[in-house]
Amino acid sequence: MEGFNLELSDQPESLEQILVDCRDTLKYGIRTGHPRFFNQLSSGLDIIGLAGEWLTSTANTNMFTYEIAPVFVLMEQLTLKKMREMIGWPGGEGDGLFSPGGAISNMYSVMIARYKYFPEVKTKGMSAAPRLVLFTSEHSHYSIKKAGAALGFGTDNVILLSTDERGRVIPADLEAKIIDAKQKGYVPLFVNATAGSTVYGAFDPINEIADICEKYNLWLHVDGAWGGGLLMSRKHRHKLNGVERANSVTWNPHKMMGVPLQCSAILVREKGILAGCNSMCAGYLFQPDKQYDVTYDTGDKAIQCGRHVDIFKFWLMWKAKGTIGFEQHIDKCLDLSQYLYNKIKNREGFQMVFDGVPQHTNVCFWYIPPSLRGMPDSDERREKLHRVAPKIKAMMMESGTTMVGYQPQGNKVNFFRMVVSNPAATQSDIDFLIDEIERMGQDL
Amino acid sequence: MEGFNLELSDQPESLEQILVDCRDTLKYGIRTGHPRFFNQLSSGLDIIGLAGEWLTSTANTNMFTYEIAPVFVLMEQLTLKKMREMIGWPGGEGDGLFSPGGAISNMYSVMIARYKYFPEVKTKGMSAAPRLVLFTSEHSHYSIKKAGAALGFGTDNVILLSTDERGRVIPADLEAKIIDAKQKGYVPLFVNATAGSTVYGAFDPINEIADICEKYNLWLHVDGAWGGGLLMSRKHRHKLNGVERANSVTWNPHKMMGVPLQCSAILVREKGILAGCNSMCAGYLFQPDKQYDVTYDTGDKAIQCGRHVDIFKFWLMWKAKGTIGFEQHIDKCLDLSQYLYNKIKNREGFQMVFDGVPQHTNVCFWYIPPSLRGMPDSDERREKLHRVAPKIKAMMMESGTTMVGYQPQGNKVNFFRMVVSNPAATQSDIDFLIDEIERMGQDL
Numbered sequence: 042m043e044g045f046n047l048e049l050s051d052q053p054e055s056l057e058q059i060l061v062d063c064r065d066t067l068k069y070g071i072r073t074g075h076p077r078f079f080n081q082l083s084s085g086l087d088i089i090g091l092a093g094e095w096l097t098s099t100a101n102t103n104m105f106t107y108e109i110a111p112v113f114v115l116m117e118q119l120t121l122k123k124m125r126e127m128i129g130w131p132g133g134e135g136d137g138l139f140s141p142g143g144a145i146s147n148m149y150s151v152m153i154a155r156y157k158y159f160p161e162v163k164t165k166g167m168s169a170a171p172r173l174v175l176f177t178s179e180h181s182h183y184s185i186k187k188a189g190a191a192l193g194f195g196t197d198n199v200i201l202l203s204t205d206e207r208g209r210v211i212p213a214d215l216e217a218k219i220i221d222a223k224q225k226g227y228v229p230l231f232v233n234a235t236a237g238s239t240v241y242g243a244f245d246p247i248n249e250i251a252d253i254c255e256k257y258n259l260w261l262h263v264d265g266a267w268g269g270g271l272l273m274s275r276k277h278r279h280k281l282n283g284v285e286r287a288n289s290v291t292w293n294p295h296k297m298m299g300v301p302l303q304c305s306a307i308l309v310r311e312k313g314i315l316a317g318c319n320s321m322c323a324g325y326l327f328q329p330d331k332q333y334d335v336t337y338d339t340g341d342k343a344i345q346c347g348r349h350v351d352i353f354k355f356w357l358m359w360k361a362k363g364t365i366g367f368e369q370h371i372d373k374c375l376d377l378s379q380y381l382y383n384k385i386k387n388r389e390g391f392q393m394v395f396d397g398v399p400q401h402t403n404v405c406f407w408y409i410p411p412s413l414r415g416m417p418d419s420d421e422r423r424e425k426l427h428r429v430a431p432k433i434k435a436m437m438m439e440s441g442t443t444m445v446g447y448q449p450q451g452n453k454v455n456f457f458r459m460v461v462s463n464p465a466a467t468q469s470d471i472d473f474l475i476d477e478i479e480r481m482g483q484d485l
Numbered sequence: 486m487e488g489f490n491l492e493l494s495d496q497p498e499s500l501e502q503i504l505v506d507c508r509d510t511l512k513y514g515i516r517t518g519h520p521r522f523f524n525q526l527s528s529g530l531d532i533i534g535l536a537g538e539w540l541t542s543t544a545n546t547n548m549f550t551y552e553i554a555p556v557f558v559l560m561e562q563l564t565l566k567k568m569r570e571m572i573g574w575p576g577g578e579g580d581g582l583f584s585p586g587g588a589i590s591n592m593y594s595v596m597i598a599r600y601k602y603f604p605e606v607k608t609k610g611m612s613a614a615p616r617l618v619l620f621t622s623e624h625s626h627y628s629i630k631k632a633g634a635a636l637g638f639g640t641d642n643v644i645l646l647s648t649d650e651r652g653r654v655i656p657a658d659l660e661a662k663i664i665d666a667k668q669k670g671y672v673p674l675f676v677n678a679t680a681g682s683t684v685y686g687a688f689d690p691i692n693e694i695a696d697i698c699e700k701y702n703l704w705l706h707v708d709g710a711w712g713g714g715l716l717m718s719r720k721h722r723h724k725l726n727g728v729e730r731a732n733s734v735t736w737n738p739h740k741m742m743g744v745p746l747q748c749s750a751i752l753v754r755e756k757g758i759l760a761g762c763n764s765m766c767a768g769y770l771f772q773p774d775k776q777y778d779v780t781y782d783t784g785d786k787a788i789q790c791g792r793h794v795d796i797f798k799f800w801l802m803w804k805a806k807g808t809i810g811f812e813q814h815i816d817k818c819l820d821l822s823q824y825l826y827n828k829i830k831n832r833e834g835f836q837m838v839f840d841g842v843p844q845h846t847n848v849c850f851w852y853i854p855p856s857l858r859g860m861p862d863s864d865e866r867r868e869k870l871h872r873v874a875p876k877i878k879a880m881m882m883e884s885g886t887t888m889v890g891y892q893p894q895g896n897k898v899n900f901f902r903m904v905v906s907n908p909a910a911t912q913s914d915i916d917f918l919i920d921e922i923e924r925m926g927q928d929l
Contacts, residue, residue, distance in 0.1 A: 045556075047563050049800070053807040059533065062804060063540055066797065071553045073546045080553060083791070086545050089503065096507055098538035101530050101745050102517045108882065109515045109524060112489075119491050141585035144790040152635060166639030167611035183767040184790055190763070191596060191788055193637020195610030295791075301545050303793045319634070323627040328892055330872070330899070332879035344635055346588040346628055347527070347739075349747045349793070353510065356493070360506060363497040428774070435776035438552065448772055455774070 045069065076466040077443040077473060082239070082267050082296045085463030089361040090301045093354030104139075104348040105340030107333060114337055117352040120359070124292060125308055127272045129285030136315045137308040138342055139351040143266030144184035146291040146307035147233070149344070151175065151188045153289060153309060154231040154260035156318035163318070167193040174198045174222045176215060177233040179451070180208040180243060182264060185233050198227070207395050208241035210234065212249040219257050231260045236281050237268020237297075240450050240458055241395065242403025244268055247283030255286075263287040266305065268401055270297030273367040277375060280400055297374070297402075297462050298367055300355045315342045374461040378402040381459060381471045390414065390479065394456050404459040405450075408433065408478050410485040427454035429485055436481040443477050489513065520910040521887040521917060526683070526711050526740045529907030533805040534745045537798030548583075548792040549784030551777060558781055561796040564803070568736060569752055571716045573729030580759045581752040582786055583795040587710030588628035590735040590751035591677070593788070595619065595632045597733060597753060598675040598704035600762035607762070611637040618642045618666045620659060621677040623895070624652040624687060626708060629677050642671070651839050652685035654678065656693040663701050675704045680725050681712020681741075684894050684902050685839065686847025688712055691727030699730075707731040710749065712845055714741030717811040721819060724844055741818070741846075741906050742811055744799045759786045818905040822846040825903060825915045834858065834923065838900050848903040849894075852877065852922050854929040871898035873929055880925040887914075887921050 045065050072078060074086030102110045104117065117139060126133035140146045155162055159170040173194055177185040179201040189199040200222065203214040219229045232254050234245040247263060254261040263284050269292030271277040284290060290308045294300040309315050320341040327338050340346060359367070381404050385391040394405035410429060416422045430447035437443055446458045459474070489509050516522060518530030546554045548561065561583060570577035584590045599606055603614040617638055621629040623645040633643040644666065647658040663673045676698050678689040691707060698705040707728050713736030715721040728734060732754050739748040753759050764785040771782050784790060803811070825848050829835040838849035854873060860866045874891035881887055890902050
């Protein structure tokens with residue numbers, strides 16, 4: 042905050058000062074488009090996507106009605122259909138919306154599941170339903186728990202499923218926990234299977250989970266916020282085998298597909314249920330006596346009223362790259378991760394968090410500084426190792442050379458989580474990252 | 486869809502075709518920035534705001550952590566504080582977030598109120614609370630009902646308050662309905678007072694409502710999505726008198742203040758409650774051992790995970806216009822509405838929906854075609870009049886000259902709702918609208 046006057050005042054600034062402010066904003070910001078920015082699942086800066094976003098802001102309109110966003114509404118319909126085709130729903134039938142991020146898309150899935158089985162909750166509230174429980178992996182995104190809290194289920198009723206060493210749900214554990222919940226008199230409602238977990242990049246076994254959901258008549262949601270993009274790749278889409286059996290899918294093109302923030306879709310197999318769940322039929326906005334087919338008005342399907350135009354940049358990128366362009370993008374990022382994995386799996390000073398080739402671009406590892414290499418496992422060593430990644434990350438941020446995330450997971454102390462979603466990254470950027478970690482960490 | 490190939494294919498398009506697509510998208514789109522576009526509460530195209538949005542998309546980052554959006558996070562903090570000062574909360578203390586639209590901001594207010602009085606709902610679900618009821622005006626935005634449905638209260642427990650002929654809540658009706666609910670054994674929780682209703686532009690009497698909320702210990706939310714901007718005007722801010730007594734306020738700069746879509750704030754008087762309500766403490770994102778003060782990380786306050794950068798365009802506009810610039814913008818739009826009102830209140834063929842000078846820029850009126858002017862009130866006349874506004878609107882859309890909304894309200898048949906939020910509009914645009922309605926409606 043030094044040297045950058047953020048304060049707002051009564052009087053206007055000069056245009057010169059506004060330009061200085063713009064320069065300073067970029068100067069002190071983080072270059073998320075840089076090929077050595079590996080800190081988030083969303084990275085890169087696609088130039089066509091950026092142009093699309095610029096046009097979107099120039100159009101400055103709203104997705105709720107066809108009458109003020111005719112082109113964007115049609116683009117959204119058509120793109121969602123294409124995504125449903127890639128999921129494998131017959132004829133691309135179904136419904137969907139672009140929503141403000143994966144957490145909201147996941148929240149939609151829980152709302153729709155509740156409406157499917159207990160539609161009276163919409164009018165009478167949760168007291169009209171028995172005690173409902175939701176199931177999701179201990180490695181899944183925290184938005185399922187957030188949805189549980191927000192929607193009135195309670196986080197105690199979001200039951201966490203055990204995973205194998207690679208972070209994938211163990212189907213037998215799901216079935217055991219369903220049976221357990223039923224024995225307690227609770228009503229299992231919803232299972233979230235993650236396609237590409239945040240930390241490990243794990244893909245839950247969707248087909249086995251779908252078998253159990255069918256057996257017990259539960260809603261199956263696939264959270265493919267991070268992994269959904271792999272559906273564009275003939276080489277990698279098998280990791281989502283069974284996704285066509287899901288009732289709903291979250292898929293964020295702003296992550297693995299490099300679309301500028303924000304661009305997240307909730308896709309639903311059953312047509313009409315999204316509107317059934319959310320419609321309030323506000324007369325002032327959705328007049329039935331308009332001169333066009335009002336089924337093109339999307340506002341009453343959403344929990345929002347106004348909805349940002351997130352479709353155009355994605356549609357334009359798809360036009361410009363073609364499906365094969367996205368496939369190349371995804372294959373390239375996965376190849377780069379494989380390159381990183383191969384380079385460090387047996388390298389001195391690096392230790393993988395789990396064995397085997399990563400399923401997604403996530404590569405999870407500890408950097409072990411020379412001072413800890415000979416030390417046997419102990420609480421002291423674990424505490425010291427826990428502090429290594431934060432220290433290296435702090436040095437990265439001070440020097441501004443690269444940026445990568447770290448976190449603990451379960452009983453595992455802080456480790457680095459490397460991800461690649463920017464197709465501008467190259468092998469030399471990966472080499473640089475390894476060198477930088479070794480350079481910064483050698484004296485810790 | 487004729488002559489514009491929206492289909493997505495496997496192969497990329499040429500750059501020339503992409504440019505054609507961009508041109509077509511704008512060509513077939515709606516010019517929401519045109520001074521004769523009066524169809525929505527959000528209109529206009531502020532050039533500094535647009536530049537801000539372009540810079541935002543170039544920065545392509547995410548509000549959830551300080552480490553990847555340091556400048557934007559500070560701008561958000563500072564701007565929200567400034568907004569809280571304008572509300573009148575001592576020292577601008579409190580909390581808040583920019584959210585994806587007023588409906589979500591209103592949803593936050595209901596969630597926070599529930600957390601304040603029944604924090605155990607977060608973990609145990611709605612079954613841990615008694616039957617809770619929410620109160621909002623029959624003229625209020627439908628998002629309060631939507632929040633009731635989504636959050637598990639049920640729309641039956643959203644009790645609609647009666648209004649006077651101007652669409653303002655009758656405080657005595659609120660108190661009667663609170664007493665009635667208590668007698669039935671329900672627990673009143675939350676009252677929404679609207680500052681600028683969607684159709685009439687009505688301001689509920691906040692002070693009188695606040696008295697009742699204090700008496701019965703209820704959460705008071707002010708939905709100022711539309712009317713909040715009037716706080717910037719010394720001349721008009723009295724319409725929100727009492728807003729400083731609210732527990733939470735929704736205020737959308739993307740409406741009356743002309744900030745590009747989307748820009749909506751939820752502001753909360755009590756510090757800490759927003760995080761208490763929504764935090765899940767996800768270790769992979771919000772590490773407590775970062776090298777900076779992690780209270781700057783905002784992600785755990787939100788129901789979203791990733792959050793779009795909505796602050797920069799607003800901050801930049803505020804810098805460029807100063808508070809007095811927003812004041813001039815607002816005063817000008819209200820003057821224009823007054824001009825319209827004065828012009829049509831006694832004009833042949835026009836009939837006001839309610840008497841008196843509008844409180845906001847909303848001017849609600851029927852156009853009575855010559856064929857209906859002599860006809861006494863009857864079902865037939867009402868049915869005919871109901872079809873006039875849709876027909877004129879359809880003609881406007883065909884000819885592309887202007888655009889204004891219509892809707893029925895209660896037992897009132899379709900009428901026009903004129904609003905002005907674009908400071909580029911002038912008296913001649915208002916004159917044009919009146920002429921256009923007369924020209925298009927004369928033979929109906």
